[in-house]
Amino acid sequence: MPALPFTLRQLEVFAHLAASGSFRATADGLGISQASVSNQIKTLEEQLGRRLLDRKPGQRPILTADGQAFHDDLKAFDAAALALATHRRSGTPEAEPVRYRLLVGQGNFDNYVRPKLDGFLAEHPMIDLEFDTQPPSPGVAGTIQNGHYDFALINRRCDLPQEPHLEKVARVRGGIFGHRKLVENEALPLDPARISALPFLLPPAGGKYEREVLVTLAEHGVRPSRIVGHTQYYDVMAAMLERGVAVASLTDAIMPPATRENVILLLPLIDWDLEFYRRSGLGNPSADLVEAFLKSCMLDNPDYPALRIYGRGANQQRS
Structure with a gap:
């Protein structure tokens, strides 16, 4: 194996920053300081010997030509990593603990997921769920697409274009x-x-x-x-x-x-869609359990005020 001029953490930070275009959003999304984000990118550029981002005070960072090329190759790197991960033997249940990172909107997590979480974890002790909760933001779909999360359950305005990596689950007022x-x-x-x-x-x-x-x-x-x-x-x-x-x-x-x-x-005003994401390549049984759990927290809860549940062929109106 060749010695690589970067770490996986540096790639994660770079991918998140390229998607969000914001040092603050990247820091919030990764749970680190903005100074740490800046240092990771600076070290990455020094190790590569190339400038990946144009950074000017008061302006959003933008990819340089080298940065765009590196970002394109990073997508291929991620695809290769996922292909390698599929060689892991699957079984029911997993022989080793498995951890998933999830993005769930604050309100959805507090009102619907958290109350059911203790039961799920007690029933599936080999599954470790790490939640990142945040309010909706214009760039959240891009943040999810960079592969930082295994699952996501978010609200997006229903008038926004459909993202191919997101599945519409329900509509709320x-x-x-x-x-x-x-x-x-x-x-x-x-x-x-x-x-x-x-x-x-x-x-x-x-x-x-x-x-x-x-x-x-x-x-x-x-x-x-x-x-x-x-x-x-x-x-x-x-x-x-x-x-x-x-x-x-x-x-x-x-x-x-x-x-x-x-x-x-x-x-x-404008209604919102509840949308679901599952990272490509997650085909193991525990991932199926997590997906079923997240969706059931909302769709099987009589307190969830769905105007419409996609795929069920019926509208639900709150009285």
Whole structure:
């Protein structure tokens, strides 16, 4: 075997950065610091003797010609690694513990997956699941495609183009939600001007997700005039909506079932699709168990407010 001028960790960091175009998103996705991401890329470039990225203050890093060529060859490297992995003997159950890395949206994980997780792990002690939870973002589909995760279960706007590596599982309602006491005796849905005057809770200030939310709101004539807070945490958002101190743009699946009697849809916006990813090459029995578990957490839960479940030939409406 030749001595390689890189480590697998450096390749992982580079692939994640090439997909996300953001040192911050790469650091958050990998659970490391931005300084560590920068050092990994710098060391990789030094070991290769080539500059892979153009980096300018205040601008997103972009691949150089050498960086694009390296990225293209990395895809072939990943394919070869997956081909080698298929030589592992399969059986039922696996003789050795197997670990999978999963990306699941925060709200989906807290409301539907976490409550079932202890039972699954107790039933399958040889399966180790490592979860990465994060809010939706415009680049999440690309982050998944780089092979960093074995499985993913995320929400994406239903008007976005279908990604070939993602499977549509269900559709949920999207819109602006708030406590009913904020709109007592008012006819629903509210008009955009009335919605704009309500106290708004938004995603983290200055980030891509906040900009995306504001653009979507503007497309529906909503321009918040009273912003009372920013947060990336859906449990915090749900608590503030339940207390009646703010409204927010989200999906009804994000709201804990116990809050849905009082936290209601004030104005429909764009619906969202629940989409599933399984890394190519995972053909072992434990992977089948993980896939079945993730999907059942949502689809077999009567509290999951699916408007539509794909592949079942029926629509489910929440009462």
